[in-house]
Amino acid sequence: MKRNSGRRPTMADVAERVGVSRALVSLVFRNQPGAGEETRERVLRAADELGYQPDTAARLLARGRSRTLGVVITVHQPFQADLVEALYPAAERLGYDVLLSAHLPGLPGRDERRAAEALLSHRCEGVILLGHALTAAQLEALGGDTVAVAVSRSVPGARIDCVRSAEGQGVRQAMDHLVQLGHRDIVHLDGGDGPGSAERSRAYRAAMRAHGLTGRIRILPGAHTREAGVGAGELLLTEGRLPTAVLAGNDTSAMGLLMVLMRAGVDVPAEISVVGYDDSHVSHLLPVGLTTVRQDAVALAERAVRFAVDRLEGEGAAPPPREAVLEPRLVVRGTTAPPRV
Amino acid sequence: MKRNSGRRPTMADVAERVGVSRALVSLVFRNQPGAGEETRERVLRAADELGYQPDTAARLLARGRSRTLGVVITVHQPFQADLVEALYPAAERLGYDVLLSAHLPGLPGRDERRAAEALLSHRCEGVILLGHALTAAQLEALGGDTVAVAVSRSVPGARIDCVRSAEGQGVRQAMDHLVQLGHRDIVHLDGGDGPGSAERSRAYRAAMRAHGLTGRIRILPGAHTREAGVGAGELLLTEGRLPTAVLAGNDTSAMGLLMVLMRAGVDVPAEISVVGYDDSHVSHLLPVGLTTVRQDAVALAERAVRFAVDRLEGEGAAPPPREAVLEPRLVVRGTTAPPRV
DNA sequence: ACTGCTGACTAGCGCGCTCTAGTAGAGCGC
DNA sequence: GCGCTCTACTAGAGCGCGCTAGTCAGCAGT
Structure with a gap:
């Protein structure tokens, strides 16, 4: 050299x-x-x-293909980090390279469109969106010009490939678990506009109704952030009487919530049970472990890559948009227990 | 469309x-x-x-320049996420685009070299390494062929631009703060091969000596991960007697530590004080806030971009490698207090 | 001697764009 | 009429590579 x-x-x-x-x-x-x-x-x-x-630029130009997939990420989301980690090997197995571009919710000029455009202009053949916040129309516009796959968030009506997990099932498993333990007073910490959160809170309501707890439905506004969890925890603490269980919108908000509760001397799970969502690797960090609904990042990543590659390498007419719905699985760890009597 | x-x-x-x-x-x-x-x-x-x-590929090929900076990141590091967030606007102000590539410590074929090569082959004009783990020789090899800037980790002897904060000063401020509060039994949770951790533990030892606490020096092996913090916390708890204060290698490990301690019913900061490092945005999440050493991600990012751009746009002979050392600042929040008497 | 064939190598076009050096034509003063 | 400038536009040579269609030497078979 x-x-x-x-x-x-x-x-x-x-x-x-x-x-x-x-x-x-x-x-x-x-x-x-x-x-x-x-x-x-x-x-x-x-x-x-x-x-x-x-020189890749020249190489790309000369042969038609770049064999590169672009991935639009949101920084600060542990589960997306898990996905990214799984995307690289999945893409590599099929002979594709991966390039990342960040969508920064804080920075005006840096939305998903911009990030995706940056990737495309660097000749990525397809774009994988992780937990985006685009509307159906925006997705269609993107999917019309290029190969795009949305992960985690399904947008009804958008003609674009989508990989997600069956939020309803996951929530249902979590709720059944809580009810079986004896909980009745179960609050849901909403995920705001986070990926999958609409489905999750819908499923929460449905589960409450199914268990005959319609009158006890309570949804706290929130987001998929630790701040939201902290806020919800503080709110609950000021109310004096805690619910016996909380179903959080995702792991991150669950951790924020736990932080506040533990800090206030609340005994988890004896006094209150908490269930997260994602099984991002933060959930292994408590000594007792966070009970959570596991989304298989590896499987999601593999499916997303496969969808993109199928479309890129498929002959003939483009197939209609496909959707892969993976089954999540409740992972019971240490933050859930029967309510105190 | x-x-x-x-x-x-x-x-x-x-x-x-x-x-x-x-x-x-x-x-x-x-x-x-x-x-x-x-x-x-x-x-x-x-x-x-x-x-x-x-088509950017063609555009790049035709004009000499791509005006794109590549950034090698490690997924799962909140402080790096902060840096990435700051890099985009800093680069944009100078008319540069940013592309990300992940280094995955878990995946064999995906080290920093590979990530950097992927970026370069996509015509990034320079590479910014966030918290890499390369040797001086590897850095030189990279810096020899291209414009490279290392952030956070200074490698002695490597002829490459480097931006970091004055770890010694940061640690010193934290230690002075603890000693001033009355702590004598201060343990350091090491950051393993994390960026800056060698300097930090060196500074810890120096500070202990300077305060006449040579005999009480104790360094727990660790890493810049929450797992490491959890492990250290468990270790301390099994020992029966806690130190009165812990200086953690970074915020993430501090959070892991705090998690275990709070979970075990230990009152922070009454029974034990904990200081983090980075002021990544996790440190705002505790209701009381984590006392930590603030590294200015925005300033670090700006300097890194400026170094890269200076080198790219500088006329004539390449200037000798430069180093920017930013002053960190102790941010006192709620996890530190005088020791219980 | 001719053909056929194989392995090692080359000529040169084209990928989609940028950029330099130009041209055509209008307007203007003298 | 002439030269001159200015605006609006074009021709065409690359940028570094991939790829098709070769060339050419050497060798076997008839």
Whole structure:
């Protein structure tokens, strides 16, 4: 690796140094047959000496494809971090590379559209949106021009591939668990406009009704943030009487809630049970562990990549939008117990 | 926006539709003078109708520059999320775009080198490494071929631009604060190979010595993870006697520690004081707030971008590697108090 | 000697864009 | 009429690579 000040070396430089044609160097770098063993090695050595690295932009331009998937993320979301972690190997197995672009809710000019455009303009062939907040129309616009897959949030009516888990089932499992333990006074901490939260609170209501607890339905406004959990905890504490159980919108808000409760000396789960949602890896951090609804990040990521790749490599007419709904599974850990009598 | 199945439209398609030359379309899309007002509008309208979007790969190839900075991140690190959040606007102000690539410690094939290469091959002009774990030699190799800036971790001897905060000062402030409160039995939870942790534990030892507490120096092995904090907390609890204060390697491990302690009914800060490091936004989440050493993510990000851009746009010979050392500041919140007598 | 074939290598077009060097035509002063 | 400038636009050469369609030497078979 030699520092080569000035412009970066190109294939032509390598070719010239070895005394062969550019095409031969190209062959070598693409691992294609057609180059002699000895020449191949001389090319690689020369490239190394020059510090040559193939230029992806040019490579992309020349062959039609980039084999790169763009992923739009929201920073500060542990479950999305889990997804990203799972996306890389899933994409790699199918021969795709991954590029990330952040959507920053705080920064005006940096919404999902902008992030997706940045990715596309870098020749990503498809875009995977993690927990976006786009409307059906915006999704359609995106999906019309390109291959796009939405993860976690299903937007009814949007003609776009979507991967999510069956929120209703997950919530139902959690609620059944709580009711079975003997809880009746179960409050739901809403997830605001977070992915899946509309479905989750709908399912909460349905479950309460199903268990004959219609009169006890109570939904606290919230978000998928720790701040929201903290706020909800403080609200509950000021009320004097705690519910016996809380179903949080996701793990992050559950953790915020737990933080406040424990801090106030409330005994979890003896005095109050808390259930999270996602099984992002924060839920393993309590010594007792957070009871939560597990969304399989690996499976979600694999499905998302598969949808994108299918569409990219599919022959003929584009198939109609598909939806994969994965079954979540309640993971009972230490934050739930029968209510105190 | 019309769904245009088949290949995506190019400049030539737009030009043909309007009945002008490709060059004119190019002018319009670069907002350059030289096109009549009416033509300009016709071009834009045609482009919109075709769903044309300029192809960055080709654009990059054609003009020398991409004006894009690559950022190598580690997923699951709140402080890095803060940095990323600050990097976008900082880069944008200087007219640069940002692309992210993750380094996954878990996945073998996905180390910092690989992440950086992915970014470079997508024509990023420079790479900003957030809390990497590369050796001096690896950094040099990277810095030799390209513009690279390391954030948070200074590697002695590596000839590469570096932005970090003065760990020694930060730790010193935290230690002075604890000692002034009356603490003598102060344990340090090490950050393992996390960025800055070597300097932090060195500074811890120095501060203990400076306060005449050499005999009480105690460093618990750890990492910049919540798991490490949880582990340390459990260890301390099994020992029966808690220290009166803990200086954690970063906020994340401090939170893990706090979680366990509170869970065990330990009163923070009455029974034990805890100081974090970073002031990542998790530290605001406790109702009382985490006392921590604030690293200014915005300033760090701005400096990192500025270093990269200076090098990219600097004329003449490359300047010697620079280092920016920002002053951290202790932020006293609710997790520190005088020890119980 | 001719053909056929294989392995090693090359010429050169094209990917979609930028950018330099130009041209056509209008307007203007003399 | 002439040159001159200015605006609106165009021709065409790259940028670094991939890829198709070759060339050419060497060798076996008839």
